[in-house]
Amino acid sequence: MQVPLLDLQMQYRTIKDEVLAEITDICESQRFILGPKVEQFEAEAARYCGTPYACGVTSGSDALIIALMVEKIGPGDEVITSPFTFFATVGAIARVGATPVFADIDPVTFNIAPEAIAAKITPKTKAILPVHLFGQCADMDPIMELARRHNLIVIEDACQSIGAEYKGRRAGSIGDYGCFSFFPSKNLGCFGDGGLVTTNDEAKAKLLKIFRNHGQSGTYIHQYVGGNFRLDALQAAVLSIKLKHLDSWTAGRQHNAADYRQLFAASKIGDRIALPQEAPYPVRHIYNQFCIRVADGRRDELKAGLQERGIGCAIYYPLSLHLQDCFRSLGGKTGDYPVSEAVSQDILALPIYAESSHEQRAYLVSAAEQILG
Numbered sequence: 001m002q003v004p005l006l007d008l009q010m011q012y013r014t015i016k017d018e019v020l021a022e023i024t025d026i027c028e029s030q031r032f033i034l035g036p037k038v039e040q041f042e043a044e045a046a047r048y049c050g051t052p053y054a055c056g057v058t059s060g061s062d063a064l065i066i067a068l069m070v071e072k073i074g075p076g077d078e079v080i081t082s083p084f085t086f087f088a089t090v091g092a093i094a095r096v097g098a099t100p101v102f103a104d105i106d107p108v109t110f111n112i113a114p115e116a117i118a119a120k121i122t123p124k125t126k127a128i129l130p131v132h133l134f135g136q137c138a139d140m141d142p143i144m145e146l147a148r149r150h151n152l153i154v155i156e157d158a159c160q161s162i163g164a165e166y167k168g169r170r171a172g173s174i175g176d177y178g179c180f181s182f183f184p185s186k187n188l189g190c191f192g193d194g195g196l197v198t199t200n201d202e203a204k205a206k207l208l209k210i211f212r213n214h215g216q217s218g219t220y221i222h223q224y225v226g227g228n229f230r231l232d233a234l235q236a237a238v239l240s241i242k243l244k245h246l247d248s249w250t251a252g253r254q255h256n257a258a259d260y261r262q263l264f265a266a267s268k269i270g271d272r273i274a275l276p277q278e279a280p281y282p283v284r285h286i287y288n289q290f291c292i293r294v295a296d297g298r299r300d301e302l303k304a305g306l307q308e309r310g311i312g313c314a315i316y317y318p319l320s321l322h323l324q325d326c327f328r329s330l331g332g333k334t335g336d337y338p339v340s341e342a343v344s345q346d347i348l349a350l351p352i353y354a355e356s357s358h359e360q361r362a363y364l365v366s367a368a369e370q371i372l373g
Contacts, residue, residue, distance in 0.1 A: 003351055003360040005312030006185055010355040011249070015241055022237040033230050034213075041236035042196075044243055048163070049178060050170040051198040053205035056231030057212050060159035060181020063195040064092035064129070066229050067155045067177040070207045073098050073126050080120050081129040081157075082112040083321045083332075084340040088181075089131055089157050090321050100330065101125070102322050104337040109279045110134065110291075113339075114142035121146070127153040132161035132171050134316075135187070135253075135288035139281060140166050140174045147175075155179060159195075162188050163250055165284035172198040182239055187253070187288055188246050190235040252354025253287040259358055260290060260350065263365040269372045272296065289316055290352035298372060299346045305371035311364050314349045 012019070026037065038056045046054035057063050073079060075097040081089055083102040093100045103116035112130050128147055130138040140156075147154045154175030158164070162180050164171040172178020182194035199205050207224075210217055215226030257276075264270050274293035278285050294302050299315075306313050320340040322332030334341065350364060 001310065001360065001363045003311040003356070003364055005314055005349070005351050006353050007355060008184060008189070011353075015245065018241050019238060022241060023234065026233050026237060032233050035233050037233040037240070038231050038236040041231075041240045041243070044240055045180075045196055046198060048170075048243060048246075049180075049198045050173040051178065051200055053199050053202065053208075055197045055199075055205060055208040055212060056236055057195040057197060057229040058231060059193040060179060060183065060195040061088040061092060062227070062229045063159070063179035063181070063197045064088065064155065064157060065095055066208060066211050066227065067179055067197055068092060068096045068098065068127070069226070070204060070211055071127065071153050071155075071176075073153070076124065077126040078122060078124040079127045079129050080117050080125060082131045082133070082340070083337045084110060084317060084343060085131040085133060085157065085321065086159070086317065087321065087324075088159070089129065090327065093129065094327075098126070099124070100321075100327065102332070102337055102340075104339050105343070106139070107339050107343070108277050109136055109138070110343060111136065111138035111279075112143075114139050114146065117143065118146055121150055121152075125150065125152060127155055129155045129157055130175075131157040132164055134276070134291055135161050135164055135286040136279060137161060137164050137166035137171050137283055139279065140169075141281075144174065153177075159183075160186065160288040161286060162186070163246060163284070164286045165282075167282050173200065176201065176204065182235065187250060187286055188239065188242055190238045190242075192232075192235060194231055194235040194239065196231075249354040250286045253290075253352050254285070256352050256354070256356060256361065257285075257287050257290055259361055260352075260365075263361055267365050268369050272298070272372055273368070287352050289349045291316060291347050291349045293343065293346045294348055294372075295346070297346070299348050302368060302371050303348055306364065306367055309367045311367060312351055315347060316349050317347075318344055320344050 158171040159181035161171040178198040180196040182190040211226035212229035215224035
């Protein structure tokens with residue numbers, strides 16, 4: 001049996017006719033960048049995320065960058081974030097010239113720990129950039145309290161968590177900005193790169209749309225040095241179609257997560273596999289990833305064994321970011337962020353996409369028993 005880590009072809013077949021009709025419409029109109037398709041998706045996404053404003057951009061990476069640019073965060077400024085996240089989170093901070101400052105993660109959610117943030121705030125701190133990792137929100141109330149106390153901007157990296165909720169509030173609606181990625185493998189993915197920034201502030205929303213188009217406030221009139229961060233109409237049209245299905249796909253992922261829990265509980269290796277846990281505060285976990293932790297240093301053995309049996313799996317992430325070569329100048333060393341470092345050594349992501357079957361998950365758990373038994 002083959003069990004891919006992700007099978008986007010299955011999803012595409014369910015929406016193919018509608019997508020091809022939209023592509024034809026865009027080709028006939030020859031309006032490929034921004035325009036009414038982008039405006040439509042921005043309005044739909046803003047409603048879905050529980051914010052009044054949304055700005056479509058070129059990628060999740062650029063969503064983070066443009067939020068930092070609008071806030072004029074740059075050289076001499078510090079931004080506190082997680083060492084356990086996709087590279088783009090920290091890369092965005094570095095690319096605007098600011099200094100990334102790491103705070104360790106919570107061992108249950110893998111999200112940045114608010115108490116660790118508090119210890120890292122200095123007079124140079126300008127923003128906190130919490131990551132809602134793997135589809136589950138960080139503990140935002142204490143983070144927002146810290147931000148208010150120290151007059152800091154909060155930029156939510158919600159690139160893996162569209163539709164996730166924290167105490168009834170959607171990811172991207174709590175901080176000053178919410179940043180989303182529509183990379184094809186995301187729960188809501190387009191046909192290439194795409195991203196979005198949400199905000200509750202009208203003035204910030206206007207600046208985002210100026211900055212995404214080279215800082216133009218009028219035709220060839222530039223108040224700011226922005227960038228080419230414009231969302232394509234094709235990507236926006238695909239996203240509008242997919243957004244209508246997102247909640248049902250999320251329900252499928254949640255069902256599959258529950259199925260994994262039952263299968264592992266009934267297996268002979270339940271004591272050697274730590275399953276992902278939901279936070280103690282009220283959340284809606286959308287399961288962008290289903291990441292287990294493998295005991296006794298056997299993660300790589302399990303990964304190789306599963307792949308030999310045709311089962312997709314991946315390591316998110318194999319190296320805490322403070323130990324990456326490109327950030328060595330920050331002075332990070334082994335032992336600085338022990339939770340992040342420990343998780344990176346034993347974490348493994350399993351297939352969780354909505355269209356996967358119970359038989360595939362049962363095959364995976366049986367294979368894991370053979371490998372670790």
